[in-house]
Amino acid sequence: MRSISHHRQLGYILVENLVSLIVVAIGVLGIAKMNMVLLSSTGIAKTRAEALQLAQAKFDEFRNVTTAAEYAALADGSDTITGTNETFRRSWEIDGTSNPTDARVCVAWPNTVTDACAATSNRIVLSGLISWNNPGELAHVSSTSALGGFIRTPTGRATVGGNAYDTIPDSAVSNNITLDNGSTANDGTKTYLSDDGKTLELIGANGEVLLTVKGLSCETEAPGFSTISGKLYVAAKNGNPIAPFSDIRILSSDASYCAMLTADSSWKVPANCTGNTCKYFYTYYQCYLGAEWWGNIGVQRIDSPNTNDKVCVGNPVDSGPATLFNRSATLNTSHAYRGFAETESGVYETRGIGEQTDVNVGCTAEANRTVYKYVPTHYGNHNFVHDNLTGSETCQTTETTLNSLVTPKPLGTTAGTNPTVTRYDSSGTVTLSTDPDVVANVYSVAANNPGKYYCMSNDDGGYSGVNCPNLSSTGTTAATLIHGTITRYGGAELSGIDTTVHACKTGTTTWTANGTTSYSYSCSLDWTGFAGGSWYGDVVFTATGTASLCASGATTTVTPTGNTVTYAINDRLATPANALAFADVPLAVTDVQIDMSVYADTCGLGQPSLSWNGTDPKSLSWPAITNATAYKVYECTSTSNNTTTMEPCSPTTLATTPTQPQSTLTYTPAPVNNRTKCVMVKATNLSIDSAASAIKCIYRSGNTYAYQ
Structure with a gap:
């Protein structure tokens, strides 16, 4: 019988122990590695969160500029920030100075790149629109002197942005707009x-979070969005x-978001119209607002519109009271929304959308400020009309025409349909809030299109004056003054500025004839209802006979300085004739002075260019000038007998030989010994003369000549 060696058995036990140790070691290393990965992931998450905060902070800086000059000064840049977890490089890009404009903020880490937007990894990028609205435009609504109260922040409970989703949650519910045919279409948001x-x-649509509302601990759920919706009609x-x-675009102020129906990225065509029979086009919009919001919703052109492209609000049917909240058809690029509560006799406090008069006691204590009960509120049929208003056309006439074309009337007497905006639960159905301080949605569809201002404290928008202070508008209107002097030549005549179809309107111009030498003119362009950041258009002058404006010698002065004005001076053969044709002028320009000339027939003659030719004593020659029939030669001779140097003089005397304008293109001066003779030439058509040529001089000392 074979025996088993104990030494060999012990060897097996040693191998087994070694294998066990290796397995345990691998497991421990795996746990350690996993722990490192978890710690690393946590660190990366914290770094990304901090980078996002830095990007959002820069966007807030852009949005908080208060003056047009500050907005115009926004430019690309970078900075370095030492954070809690990393050292960051932050870069930003501003796409021009249009209003609004695209902006991008990039934050990269670690700080090893000059331009964070060029980083290929470890970066956060935020992109969006920034715009500037004149705060003075609404000062008479929000000033304490006007209301006798105090002003609360317009931002509301919503904040802009948030974390983006790679995949939008399945429980997110599509937000729809009700169309004229009763169907619905998604507005691009959920x-x-x-x-x-x-x-x-x-x-x-791409998973970006546009607005976020956080519920307070005193609330069982976050308060729902309120909305304002309607149509934008564009004339054809x-x-x-x-x-x-x-x-x-339709834009809203402060922390809010406006969606336009962009499914087909084009205007909707009215039923039963094709080609030139279409008088207007339209689209739908819907703006989302957090509790306590108040502010503006308006139209913005991002191109350079014609001076006559204006936005109208209100309606042609019912003008309403003679207060700030009247509904008359009028020029304005926006509806301004305000709520009010009279806290004591004659003293008003601003209120935001959906805010009630009852205080939410629990939330007031938590927020350390007065929080009012909130009702998610939805205003519908708040429309805009965009038209090219020329001559005597007004908002009243264009809105009356639109009402005659659309059924039901979009701007007055007949209400539209409720907007399809609801308070959603996870199943996508309408619910009443479980929070006793947040009640059911309220819908309000305008029977008459709101005017410049809408009072949110009353269902009729302030029409009745109930709950809304009896304020009168004291706002100022932006304008650009075009003016100057037109010098007359050859008896040329102008009779004034055309106010029929071009930029200038009746009552906005002045015209003065300064004897027979010149005209003084001015035209004030009113920017009420203008939605662009720059403009183009024509100031056209009415001519008598063959009079023609001329650009030669024109001068331009622009206020404020530093702005560029692009324009051309059209003569009588151009289109439009005898006009200042402006191509792209910033709205920030308030004054443009253009001094120019008008001639009886052809525009100003060209200036002769003289040169010396031949052998001593040399002759002067010049190229022929278009439309010139002759040339006037002027000369002078120095008075002193100078034997060494040339002494230039100013030619003012018509040359004695020839004594009349000559048709030839040469002239030979005859200088006296030790004297200097100087010459200049003007082209003429016997009605007008050109500008004088440069002065040329010849000096003689014996048989030696010098030239200048």
Whole structure:
């Protein structure tokens, strides 16, 4: 019988132990590695969160500029920031100075690149629109002197932006707009309520979070969005809309978001119209607002519109009271929304959308400020009309025409349909809030289109004056003054400025004849209802006979200095004739002075260019001038007998030989010994003379000549 060696058995035990140790070691290393990965992931998450905060902070800086000069001064830049977790490089790019304009903020880490936007990894990028609105335009609504109260922040409970989703949550619900035919269409956004009900997000089509509302601990859920919706009507000229769809937007102030129906990226065509029979086009919009918001919603052109492209609000049917909240058809690029509460006799406090008069006691204590009960509120049929108003056309006439074309009337007497905006739960159905301080949605569809201002404290928008202070508008109007002097030549005559179809309107011009030598003119361009950041248009002068404006010798002065004005002076053969044709002028320009000339027939003659030719004593010659029939030669001779140097003089005397204008293109001066003779030449057509040529001089000392 074979025996088993104990030494060999012990060897097996040693191998088994070694294998066990290796397995345990690998497991420990794996746990350590996993722990490192988890720690690394946590660190990366914290770094990304801090980078996002830095990007959002820079966007807030852009949005908080208060003056047009500050907005115009926005430019590309970079900075370095030492954060809690990393050292960051932050870069930003501003796409021009148009209003609005695209902006991008990039934050990269670690700080090893000059331009964070060029980093290929470890970066956060935020892109969006920034714009500037004149705060003075609404000062008479929000000033304490006007209301006798105090002003609360207009931003509301919503904040701009949030974390983006690679995949939009399945429970997010599409936000729809009700169309004229009763069907609905998504406006490009979805609403998502978090599982705990404490966070409400408005999400864009690409997963970007546009707005976020956080519920307070005193609330069982985040308060829902309120909305304002309506249509933008755009007039047609020769069957084409006056504004490209891609160049016009509906924007809202502060922390809010406006969606336009962009499914087909084009204007909607009214039923039963084709080609030149189409008098208007339209699209739908819907703006999302957090609790307590108040501010403006308006139209913005991002191209350079014609001076006559204006925006109208209100309606032609019912003008309403003679207060700030009247509904008359009028020029204005926006509806301004304000709520009010009279806290004591004659003293008003501003209120935001959906805010009630009852105080939410629990939230007031938590927020350390007065929080009012909130009702998600939805205003519908708040429309805009965009038209090219020429001559005597007004908002009243264009809105009356639109009402005659559309059924039901979009601007007055007949209400439209409720907007399809609801308070959603996770199943996408309409619910009443479980929070006793947040009640059911309220819908309000305008029977008459609102005017410049809408009072949110009353269902009729302030028409009745109930709950809304009896304020009168004291706002100022932006304008650009075009003016100057037109010097007359050859008896040329102008009779004034055309106010029929061009930039200048009746009552905005002045015209003065200064004897027979010149005219003084001015035209004031009113920018009420103008939605662009720059403009183009024509100031046309009415001529008598063959009079022609001339650009030769024109001078331009622009206020404020530093702005550039692009324009041309059209003569009588151009289109439009005898006009200042402006191509691209910033709205910031308030004054343009252009001094120019008018001639009886052809525009100003060219200036002769003299040169010396031949052998001593040399002759002067010049190229022929277009439209010139002759040339006037002027000369002078130095008075002193100078034997060494030339002494130039100023030619003022018509040459004695020839004594009349000559048709030839040469002239030979005859200088006296030790004297200097100087010559200049003007082209003429016997009605007008050109500007004088440069002065040429010849000096003689014996048989030696010098030339200048």
